[in-house]
Amino acid sequence: MNTKVNIAGVELKNPVMTASGTFGSGEEYSEFVDLSKLGAVVTKGVANVPWSGNPTPRIAETYGGMINAIGLQNPGIEVFCKRDIPFLRQHDTRIIVNVCGHAEEEYLAVVERLAEEDIDMMEINISCPNVNANFLAFGQDPKKVEELTAKIKKAAKQPVIMKLTPNVTDITEIAKAAEAGGADAVSLINTLTGMKIDINRRTFAVANKTGGMSGPAVKPVAVRMVYQVAQAIKLPIIGMGGIATWEDAIEFILAGATAVSVGTANFYNPYATVEIAEGIEAYMKKNKVEDLRELIGAVR
Numbered sequence: 001m002n003t004k005v006n007i008a009g010v011e012l013k014n015p016v017m018t019a020s021g022t023f024g025s026g027e028e029y030s031e032f033v034d035l036s037k038l039g040a041v042v043t044k045g046v047a048n049v050p051w052s053g054n055p056t057p058r059i060a061e062t063y064g065g066m067i068n069a070i071g072l073q074n075p076g077i078e079v080f081c082k083r084d085i086p087f088l089r090q091h092d093t094r095i096i097v098n099v100c101g102h103a104e105e106e107y108l109a110v111v112e113r114l115a116e117e118d119i120d121m122m123e124i125n126i127s128c129p130n131v132n133a134n135f136l137a138f139g140q141d142p143k144k145v146e147e148l149t150a151k152i153k154k155a156a157k158q159p160v161i162m163k164l165t166p167n168v169t170d171i172t173e174i175a176k177a178a179e180a181g182g183a184d185a186v187s188l189i190n191t192l193t194g195m196k197i198d199i200n201r202r203t204f205a206v207a208n209k210t211g212g213m214s215g216p217a218v219k220p221v222a223v224r225m226v227y228q229v230a231q232a233i234k235l236p237i238i239g240m241g242g243i244a245t246w247e248d249a250i251e252f253i254l255a256g257a258t259a260v261s262v263g264t265a266n267f268y269n270p271y272a273t274v275e276i277a278e279g280i281e282a283y284m285k286k287n288k289v290e291d292l293r294e295l296i297g298a299v300r
Helices: 077-088 104-114 142-155 171-180 216-232 246-255 272-286
Strands: 005-007 010-012 016-018 040-042 059-062 065-068 094-099 121-125 160-163 185-188 192-195 210-214 237-240 259-262
Touching: 016 272, 059 210, 065 216, 077 094, 077 104, 094 104, 104 121, 104 142, 121 142, 142 160, 142 171, 171 185, 171 216, 185 216, 210 216, 216 237, 216 246, 237 246, 246 259, 246 272, 259 272
Parallel strands: 016 040, 016 259, 040 094, 094 121, 121 160, 160 185, 185 237, 237 259
Antiparallel strands: 005 010, 059 065, 065 210, 192 210
């Protein structure tokens, strides 16, 4: 039975990875999870310089999920390369580095710095607010997506995954723009923009007013978008958004995802990723599926 998948020439032992921002860079979860049992670890977003993130409170629980407005707090690329990559390299898993920036040159600085590092792929977070476009997210403008993807591909030494925002009218237009720019794969969905108001304090639950909503409540939207994108482009898709069980993961794979990322579930079940990988294998055995690729996009 074969659970291996291939994304842009990089082979993963199974299709399960972590979602950026929910697993740190693996070290804090390594006492619960054998990282070598995962297809890949996707790191928290890293920028060219340290970011302090947004003011607190930055997280609020919602029905069926959570809202976060962390603001991509991170130590910057130099600390990341010295501390986090050597730790991850001790484990038999693929390393995917999530890259963020407020301007084109910030993304490119990180991509160029990572060219020297022993990592497997990069995931580009284009939901970041673009300072040169009145803080509209890079990923909301197809033209900008194509341009940024092309520039990153020119500078990159590793395969490039573009992470798509769901906060658009038609996600297939954004996916096509990433494909036209030369992306090797896409991942989706990033968080949906949400808000929660504390009725007792009569103020916003997070200081930023709005935040990214994730968790089980977003899953039907995510499955629909993965399916739409799978019909629109030829690139491999990494599906995410509310995956908490192996059943959820199978649903995304049947919709067209080659691999899946587990995010919010890590916060309340640190064993989620390994349980999902084992569940997929058990499902394949039970249903006599010899190769996982038989399931990818099987629902048309």
